[in-house]
Amino acid sequence: EGLLNDSDPEVVGRAVDGLGRLGDRAAVSALVALQPRANGSALSLTVATALDRLGVPNQLELLQKVMRIGSGELRVRAAYLLTERGDQEARAQLHALVLARALPDAVQISVLAVLSQHGDADARAQLLAQLDGTRAEPEKLSLAAPLSRVGEERGTRYLQELARRPGPTQVLASRVLIAVGQST
Numbered sequence: 001e002g003l004l005n006d007s008d009p010e011v012v013g014r015a016v017d018g019l020g021r022l023g024d025r026a027a028v029s030a031l032v033a034l035q036p037r038a039n040g041s042a043l044s045l046t047v048a049t050a051l052d053r054l055g056v057p058n059q060l061e062l063l064q065k066v067m068r069i070g071s072g073e074l075r076v077r078a079a080y081l082l083t084e085r086g087d088q089e090a091r092a093q094l095h096a097l098v099l100a101r102a103l104p105d106a107v108q109i110s111v112l113a114v115l116s117q118h119g120d121a122d123a124r125a126q127l128l129a130q131l132d133g134t135r136a137e138p139e140k141l142s143l144a145a146p147l148s149r150v151g152e153e154r155g156t157r158y159l160q161e162l163a164r165r166p167g168p169t170q171v172l173a174s175r176v177l178i179a180v181g182q183s184t
Contacts, residue, residue: 001030013046020050028054042077049081060085067093076103076111083114091118098123109139113146128154137162141169145176156182 003015016034019027031051038044045063052059060082067078067090076097082090094111097103103111109130115123124147131154133142141162147155160182162173 001027004030004176006036007025009043013043016043016046016050020046020053023053028056037074042074045074045077045081052085060087064089076107080111080114083118086118091115091120095120095122098126109142113149114149118144124150124152128152131155131158137167137169141176141180144173146175148180148182156180 001015001019003011004104006012006015012034016031021030025154028051031054035044035047035051038047045066048059048062052063063078063082064087066074067082068075070078076094079090079093079097083094094115098111098115099109102109109127112123112127114129127147129144131140131147135143141160144155144158144162148159149155156177159177162169163177164170
């Protein structure tokens with residue numbers, strides 16, 4: 001909670017996310033107090049998500065409002081967070097953005113990952129096609145990780161290959177494999 005007043009917005013955002021993931025309702029009052037300061041920013045979405053995780057009502061409504069009428073990046077972020085919660089409207093919006101190629105490459109990969117984790121076969125196919133493409137090794141790792149998480153064997157095999165080979169991606173690939181339950 002002490003980090004909620006940090007001067008670095010990235011630190012504050014990670015602290016908010018961490019408090020929400022910890023699930024301790026004692027953090028609710030500190031997060032509610034942060035809401036006015038975060039109003040209209042990306043942090044407001046993180047606060048709403050954390051409060052939703054802590055069982056505070058009406059937080060998803062804020063995300064849905066931002067997704068429908070917010071500006072560019074905030075709209076995409078709200079749709080992403082709602083897709084993680086299984087919201088079908090958000091999933092459809094993200095899918096449309098992917099089809100329109102309206103997202104920067106790194107964001108596109110993250111969106112494809114969250115869509116594939118929620119059963120979008122087209123997103124999974126796009127991740128596989130990009131994994132088979134001519135991308136650099138670190139980019140392929142970012143493609144293989146979500147594929148492995150959804151049980152796609154080609155993603156897991158690629159990560160296992162990286163984990164066996166000494167180099168800068170070896171530890172990262174090993175961490176992802178452990179996270180998805182592989183004891184390689």
